Amino acid sequence: MRLEADKLAEIEAARAEVTPTRRPTVAALEEILGRPLPVLDHGFVRVVDYMGDDAAIVQAARVSYGKGTKQVSSDRALIRYLMRHRHTSPFEMCEIKLHVKLPIFVARQWIRHRTASVNEYSARYSVLDREFYLPDRELLQLVRLERSGDSVRQERLFDAPAPEARATAPQSTNNRQGREGKLEADVAADVVRRMKRAAETDFTLYEKLLGADDGVEGFGIARELARTVLPLSTYTQWYWKIDLHNLLHFLRLRADRHAQHEIRAYAEVLLDVVRRWVPLVYEAFEDYRLQAVELSAAAREAVRRALRGEPVDPESLGLGRREWDELVAALPELAGAARKG
Amino acid sequence: MRLEADKLAEIEAARAEVTPTRRPTVAALEEILGRPLPVLDHGFVRVVDYMGDDAAIVQAARVSYGKGTKQVSSDRALIRYLMRHRHTSPFEMCEIKLHVKLPIFVARQWIRHRTASVNEYSARYSVLDREFYLPDRELLQLVRLERSGDSVRQERLFDAPAPEARATAPQSTNNRQGREGKLEADVAADVVRRMKRAAETDFTLYEKLLGADDGVEGFGIARELARTVLPLSTYTQWYWKIDLHNLLHFLRLRADRHAQHEIRAYAEVLLDVVRRWVPLVYEAFEDYRLQAVELSAAAREAVRRALRGEPVDPESLGLGRREWDELVAALPELAGAARKG
């Protein structure tokens, strides 16, 4: 992430203005307020403003008159209770506002979370900077390895083969994967080079189309139309405001290992922001969401049988292959129970 | 539920109009379309309209051109996959519209679900019928038995005692409960009689306040003001429209045993409606939501230890008394593991 000196100066000038307030304040978040936290090659997240803290959740849940905190220990107990029983409305009582710079293809996933407010930099009215996302070479090599994994299988499921066909699909994929192996380092470098060249070419056309307006010789095409030649890797930016409940929902989905690497990079940074902002909530979120496991009716029956020392036959319980694999990943001890069957 | 003859006639007249459509149609739901399904003493649920069926979810998930169904078996597999992985947006593609008659105190809980459309009968502009909810005597006796249970404990938690204090609270409550026992049948009858008399008195005042407008001698007070003397047990009615995803969320919370008996009565009827409407979704909802169990990080650790045959000490894992009780209720075999400790 490069940020021009004038923008950094604007940020620091804003940070320098400190005023007294009667509102709840979180020192750990004030520390980083306004400062860009780098993500990917040119992106960032900046916390612009926030409302509320751990105590504000307790205060709302109790509809209380004062600050609502009596003891940290009882606040913690109540927050865990609310998280566990999905009493979500008190978590809506905290709010955060972010300035985010992100590639357009990430923005398109991000915007699917509708319960938030957004102001995006307008490419209808403003010229976009020549900034686009390029993957790390290492990532490219990794992605290639994983591609015969979940995403391919999910696609196959969406294409709806007969269930029997699906059972064998991953195997043949695995075979091919074995044959091809990891992307060679020099091939990965070649791929990145081609992606870069293509983006540069697109941006050059963009500037040519805009042209006359900016002193450059060109066609003077309207910005809203010229931008259509830019690649999905182009960086955009927006102000994004969301309440804590919906932010946690966003993080649960986007910090997940099934999320695309690039949006996950933003989610990881936001997890840190949440930890600074509302540490008690973060702890409860980890225990009851991030590290929690949901057992379906069939999975629960499998666990009960295993606890009774009986053998477990996933198929007869209606547990598909993938569901069983996921269950064993969460509770590795079950693998033995299945073998007993 | 009494329904005047003219209203039943209106309903049947509407039902008699059958037209051909190219849209997906669900015969099992058409059967009951428009007909009031009774709930509580005067309430009902009527399915007024619906959009989509099981296949419509598959169609949307695949963004397909035709009806989207190839085989029921693959539709079922995809629906279960979507439910399991919380890909919620395809479930939003089905919609249902209901006419509901319900007591105001139930309506106040119901309306908390914001992602729905509502048109309520207006007591600002219209006169309310003399209809109010009275609990069954049996329910009253039951409720009394349960009242030292969850609700009292939850209230105590909201009042935030020190965690140690909480551990002993339920016990003393249990003591009292033991001493008092079940509400005598004649006392329950007395309670219902008093509630009835109070509601009747309120309605009589209401009509007196309105008065002149309706031929009755009275004060001619505006309806919007006169209604303020009516009890929360008064019946209101509304048109309520919601998508399937949000309806399932509603049902998960309101068909739960922690929900108040009266709203749960509506939820039970709606579960039947969903089963008629989208049977594959209903089955997946049961398996992955209604009968599912979520294990927190600590609960998961407890299960893993028990599976390994090790003793489990809930406290050292950070599992509070209530959380442990809930876990044992879901996986009774764990009780033994704890005893081993």
Place this chain on the structure above:
Amino acid sequence: MRLEADKLAEIEAARAEVTPTRRPTVAALEEILGRPLPVLDHGFVRVVDYMGDDAAIVQAARVSYGKGTKQVSSDRALIRYLMRHRHTSPFEMCEIKLHVKLPIFVARQWIRHRTASVNEYSARYSVLDREFYLPDRELLQLVRLERSGDSVRQERLFDAPAPEARATAPQSTNNRQGREGKLEADVAADVVRRMKRAAETDFTLYEKLLGADDGVEGFGIARELARTVLPLSTYTQWYWKIDLHNLLHFLRLRADRHAQHEIRAYAEVLLDVVRRWVPLVYEAFEDYRLQAVELSAAAREAVRRALRGEPVDPESLGLGRREWDELVAALPELAGAARKG
């Protein structure tokens, strides 16, 4: 509004905690932060927290790096531009959290605004105070006078008479209104007395039903059930959090002269809060919303004809009686044009 000394002490204790912040701060709002602003006989509004100020809207609209303000004059111009062209998203970037005490019948209107977060004091788990709303005698007299006005006519429209019938309806209503005149002061006093007695009786039953739990002899009925005998005038309270755009929408509807007096009393207080908080937005809101007039296609044609000095025949333009009356109320000069016809 009475507030117990301990609650006022809690509020003042919370107010005494002042901390420095880098966030935008609004001194005029900090002044009243936490303090109850009285509404009706027992209600209040308390500003618990807020996020953003006038400059924050500009900052978001420009997706800028610093505080976003260069000159007040240009901020004002941009805010007015955004308001005029209904670029609503920047106004969503400000947020406010309120603690409100209000009668249940008002709460039921209020909650219809779905784009907000709410935590209500729970009458399932807590006992409600003996507090209920009683209208002023003066209000009662006023309300009676107005009741043959809008609300009655609107009801008739909903009942859908033939359009010709509607044209004469208001007249006969007016006749009756003329005949009956204003509610006598002593009759109004009698009405209030009856309303008070009824509410007192309901509360006494409520306390009797709860009984045993609170030292009082009684039935020990569950709170969630006992509350159903309370009147709609009972006070409840909640934390309510909303963004500025949606708050302005709420105010446009609820500060309107068609809104019920009681919710309008809250809206008036909230208008003052907005004026303190974001004075430039408030000014634009007044000019472009509160005091604005919308001309339908037909109304516009009427105005154009009048501007050309031509006679205006509302009926031939498709302007109904009520629509024409509303238009003349907004542009009294049109009355003359119609007479010319």
Place this chain on the structure above:
Amino acid sequence: MRLEADKLAEIEAARAEVTPTRRPTVAALEEILGRPLPVLDHGFVRVVDYMGDDAAIVQAARVSYGKGTKQVSSDRALIRYLMRHRHTSPFEMCEIKLHVKLPIFVARQWIRHRTASVNEYSARYSVLDREFYLPDRELLQLVRLERSGDSVRQERLFDAPAPEARATAPQSTNNRQGREGKLEADVAADVVRRMKRAAETDFTLYEKLLGADDGVEGFGIARELARTVLPLSTYTQWYWKIDLHNLLHFLRLRADRHAQHEIRAYAEVLLDVVRRWVPLVYEAFEDYRLQAVELSAAAREAVRRALRGEPVDPESLGLGRREWDELVAALPELAGAARKG
């Protein structure tokens, strides 16, 4: 719009299935149900399903038991009343589901409307067809002419010049526009050719990156990453479901002359769909929204003065140049009043 024969066959097969229903049915909409309505060069809109009709709005507003229609004339009067007074909830009682194919840059504007349900074709899991949007030559020439108009001025306002500076900006722009004139036809053709070549090149790289998976020699990069090289003009498709109230809001903004040409093309098609579906609503929407004019406090004062025959000085009333121009565009007769001043 080209649509492969197999897809058209799927559509017609689905259309052939006609079943009887008790639900309200709209013959004029059934006629086009499922059939792609072409938009731009490769896009389309298909009505996949719908719920409700004009009568359903009346039915919900009256919370009625039957079909709710007594006479078309009274339904029309009520619908116009609801539209005029912004009683929006009954319009939420109708719902429509569309399958839309559209360029990504249009999709990005479209998705800003959050109160809708979306299922987009996934470029993470599926390969995108080689289809991208190219503007008409005529459009390009037109756009160039307009570009010194609103969009440029709006941009300047967002950049926040001093108000005086803004007053002269449009003039110099006009000068330049005068100098340059319209884009020559052969230059426009050149621009389109360059845009086409760039998109083709991007797609060729995309296919090369995917490669191995599809029999083509290539790099076998994951789809989610390969797609980032595609231009914003690439076509995507989605299922989109929205209620009538929110659809009208969408149309008011997107069928507006300030909307970008490409999204407006979709809005125009949707206006036709609405006209077929709910003709009474459409008529009211035209009269009270599309052709309505809003007068601010200052504009209202200007109109009143003009009606009284007094001269009008926009500046002294606080009407900026642009606001005055917009007012005169809506009420041309005002131009004379200003000259009198």
